[in-house]
Amino acid sequence: MNPVSHFSFDREKLHIDWADGASSELQALWLRDHCQMPSSRNPDNGQRLLNITDIPADIGIADVKLDDASILIEFTPGGHSSEFDLQWLRDNCYCLNRQDDDRSETGKQLWHGESFSDGLPRCSYRDFCGLAEHRRSALRAVRDYGFVLLDGVDCKPGEVLRVINRFGFVRETNYGPLFEVRTKVNPTNLAFTNLGLGCHLDNPYRDPVPGLQLLHCLESSTTGGESILQDGFMAASTLRAENPEHFAMLCHTWINFRFHDGSADLRSRVPFIEVNDREEVVKVRFNNRSIDTLKLPADTLRQFYPAYRHYAEILERASQQIVFKLTAGELMLFDNTRVLHARRAYSASGSRHLQGAYSDLDGLYSSLRMLEAEL
Amino acid sequence: MNPVSHFSFDREKLHIDWADGASSELQALWLRDHCQMPSSRNPDNGQRLLNITDIPADIGIADVKLDDASILIEFTPGGHSSEFDLQWLRDNCYCLNRQDDDRSETGKQLWHGESFSDGLPRCSYRDFCGLAEHRRSALRAVRDYGFVLLDGVDCKPGEVLRVINRFGFVRETNYGPLFEVRTKVNPTNLAFTNLGLGCHLDNPYRDPVPGLQLLHCLESSTTGGESILQDGFMAASTLRAENPEHFAMLCHTWINFRFHDGSADLRSRVPFIEVNDREEVVKVRFNNRSIDTLKLPADTLRQFYPAYRHYAEILERASQQIVFKLTAGELMLFDNTRVLHARRAYSASGSRHLQGAYSDLDGLYSSLRMLEAEL
Numbered sequence: 001m002n003p004v005s006h007f008s009f010d011r012e013k014l015h016i017d018w019a020d021g022a023s024s025e026l027q028a029l030w031l032r033d034h035c036q037m038p039s040s041r042n043p044d045n046g047q048r049l050l051n052i053t054d055i056p057a058d059i060g061i062a063d064v065k066l067d068d069a070s071i072l073i074e075f076t077p078g079g080h081s082s083e084f085d086l087q088w089l090r091d092n093c094y095c096l097n098r099q100d101d102d103r104s105e106t107g108k109q110l111w112h113g114e115s116f117s118d119g120l121p122r123c124s125y126r127d128f129c130g131l132a133e134h135r136r137s138a139l140r141a142v143r144d145y146g147f148v149l150l151d152g153v154d155c156k157p158g159e160v161l162r163v164i165n166r167f168g169f170v171r172e173t174n175y176g177p178l179f180e181v182r183t184k185v186n187p188t189n190l191a192f193t194n195l196g197l198g199c200h201l202d203n204p205y206r207d208p209v210p211g212l213q214l215l216h217c218l219e220s221s222t223t224g225g226e227s228i229l230q231d232g233f234m235a236a237s238t239l240r241a242e243n244p245e246h247f248a249m250l251c252h253t254w255i256n257f258r259f260h261d262g263s264a265d266l267r268s269r270v271p272f273i274e275v276n277d278r279e280e281v282v283k284v285r286f287n288n289r290s291i292d293t294l295k296l297p298a299d300t301l302r303q304f305y306p307a308y309r310h311y312a313e314i315l316e317r318a319s320q321q322i323v324f325k326l327t328a329g330e331l332m333l334f335d336n337t338r339v340l341h342a343r344r345a346y347s348a349s350g351s352r353h354l355q356g357a358y359s360d361l362d363g364l365y366s367s368l369r370m371l372e373a374e375l
Numbered sequence: 376m377n378p379v380s381h382f383s384f385d386r387e388k389l390h391i392d393w394a395d396g397a398s399s400e401l402q403a404l405w406l407r408d409h410c411q412m413p414s415s416r417n418p419d420n421g422q423r424l425l426n427i428t429d430i431p432a433d434i435g436i437a438d439v440k441l442d443d444a445s446i447l448i449e450f451t452p453g454g455h456s457s458e459f460d461l462q463w464l465r466d467n468c469y470c471l472n473r474q475d476d477d478r479s480e481t482g483k484q485l486w487h488g489e490s491f492s493d494g495l496p497r498c499s500y501r502d503f504c505g506l507a508e509h510r511r512s513a514l515r516a517v518r519d520y521g522f523v524l525l526d527g528v529d530c531k532p533g534e535v536l537r538v539i540n541r542f543g544f545v546r547e548t549n550y551g552p553l554f555e556v557r558t559k560v561n562p563t564n565l566a567f568t569n570l571g572l573g574c575h576l577d578n579p580y581r582d583p584v585p586g587l588q589l590l591h592c593l594e595s596s597t598t599g600g601e602s603i604l605q606d607g608f609m610a611a612s613t614l615r616a617e618n619p620e621h622f623a624m625l626c627h628t629w630i631n632f633r634f635h636d637g638s639a640d641l642r643s644r645v646p647f648i649e650v651n652d653r654e655e656v657v658k659v660r661f662n663n664r665s666i667d668t669l670k671l672p673a674d675t676l677r678q679f680y681p682a683y684r685h686y687a688e689i690l691e692r693a694s695q696q697i698v699f700k701l702t703a704g705e706l707m708l709f710d711n712t713r714v715l716h717a718r719r720a721y722s723a724s725g726s727r728h729l730q731g732a733y734s735d736l737d738g739l740y741s742s743l744r745m746l747e748a749e750l
Contacts, residue, residue, distance in 0.1 A: 045636050051687060099671070254651050288425070295469040
């Protein structure tokens with residue numbers, strides 16, 4: 001049966017009634033712009049070969065012919081013809097499909113402290129390397145929950161970089177390709193002491209912020225030093241539910257972050273909570289240590305502080321956090337635009353040695369899509 | 376003479392009349408939050424040691440004492456005392472200072488095709504490596520104009536990566552640490568043909584987008600193949616001046632970009648023009664080849680297309696572009712969130728070989744700030 005039950009057109013638009021009862025009304029310019037023919041699109045990589053300015057501003061539909069699996073549209077002026085596969089048109093029609101945003105909170109599984117009573121998202125590193133289905137489910141956990149734990153990673157220095165190369169690329173920074181997390185004499189960053197650290201995201205003073213962080217545990221014999229993770233999208237969602245004005249304030253007020261030491265001076269101006277054009281959360285930042293001097297107008301400042309305090313209070317709620325202790329050979333891989341991390345203070349005796357590194361989300365999402373396309 | 380001519384306070388705020396006639400009114404909570412004492416801030420790296428939730432919500436000022444170069448504030452409840460350097464307070468007071476945003480159009484030198492009649496921003500690579508003042512002025516050109524040309528870079532493969540290491544870090548992607556730009560058999564990307572390419576920014580389908588691009592010319596004996604650069608901030612500014620509704624449409628409508636080949640599937644959802652909370656342009660994207668299917672609501676789409684066409688028309692105006700031919704040993708370094716590039720078609724005879732690579736803006740800006748701090 002033809003998937004189209006009826007169609008009609010005029011110069012401006014094509015109307016399609018689909019056999020399943022849905023209908024589409026497609027503008028002539030959109031149709032011409034989305035022509036899938038080899039003269040308009042490179043068939044190998046899908047790149048568009050024409051510019052919007054190549055299309056006449058008064059482009060219209062001159063004729064339409066329906067076939068079993070395709071529809072042929074003749075345009076005027078110019079006489080260009082486009083043949084559209086009906087299934088493509090149905091799948092891509094803007095009346096019936098909304099564009100996906102896989103960084104948005106809407107497609108994610110938001111979680112709190114009790115969400116993982118059946119265990120944390122976890123994968124053996126051997127399986128991650130050897131079996132596509134395990135790699136796929138581990139990367140899906142990062143997409144959906146914002147983190148995954150890998151077990152059985154060799155306790156060798158630099159191994160964290162080899163893990164990144166399995167799904168993406170290392171983002172080198174002024175801290176090096178990787179950084180050591182252990183107690184240092186005269187540390188330039190509080191991370192390199194044995195103090196506890198509150199829930200934070202790394203490097204908000206960096207634009208672009210690294211989208212992924214890995215922490216690989218090579219040694220762990222101290223008392224304390226437990227890791228804490230918290231879903232920043234859930235925290236933002238909680239803030240919005242408890243006080244929409246506070247939420248809006250943190251989305252639409254940009255503030256400055258800064259980190260400087262003897263070799264770097266990193267600054268950014270960004271909001272705590274970044275939303276897309278549909279007001280959906282796509283990125284969060286929080287790091288009390290590196291918020292630079294607030295130079296907001298006095299009235300804004302008066303409204304900003306209660307919103308900031310409210311958000312900070314949510315980020316301290318133990319009910320929203322998961323706590324676990326990384327053991328030697330474990331690695332946590334988490335979305336640094338979503339999942340906050342913290343650690344409890346640890347004893348001066350025994351040793352604790354992690355190696356950390358950054359990567360970007362584009363590589364991981366691309367690897368995941370390639371694995372999903374194999375299904 | 377004391378820089379403060381008069382001060383007064385109540386529980387909520389401190390009022391300062393400065394000797395030069397300016398005045399500040401500083402909220403108690405801001406003062407406590409910005410305490411510069413070693414118990415509140417790490418003196419070595421400036422990191423804040425307290426959380427906003429550590430400060431009582433009803434914090435107030437109990438007493439204030441003025442000294443020659445500092446002011447001592449006692450807070451209540453809690454009794455914490457903060458001594459502020461008067462110069463620091465003056466320089467950081469939110470009444471008298473607006474937070475800087477060095478990515479925003481406001482601090483930049485916008486340019487068009489006739490702006491560089493005295494020559495393009497240019498630096499010998501030998502001086503760039505050897506002399507801080509030359510490196511500083513070259514990096515300033517990238518900050519202010521969005522690009523600089525380096526002359527006399529060794530025509531050796533991989534040299535482009537060594538150039539990056541002089542000011543920042545390589546952003547490796549699925550194209551590798553660097554990519555070759557020359558005519559290929561069966562290219563997966565139009566960049567690797569001898570066709571002309573319209574003005575575009577690279578990789579809008581990547582989130583985060585690489586902030587810097589380098590193109591290093593190793594061979595150039597073809598006819599044609601001239602490079603074109605265009606200031607995207609100027610183009611956005613022109614669009615805003617010619618039609619504020621079109622400008623707003625492109626700032627507040629997010630669209631999808633995509634690139635896929637046999638090894639990667641990269642997608643993003645972002646606007647053409649990104650503005651900060653003050654509606655200042657901070658980032659632009661444009662690449663007709665990789666705009667994914669537009670699935671906007673029908674009404675939005677109807678308004679979006681004229682704005683998109685208008686912007687594309689501005690990006691084709693020769694009056695806004697500079698044209699030059701890269702010769703062997705030249706390298707262009709440009710801000711890929713601001714400066715569009717294009718190239719003219721070139722002959723099949725002769726050879727043209729560029730090597731390109733990406734980096735991020737954070738490293739370059741940090742290096743520049745360190746060089747400026749030496750002044």
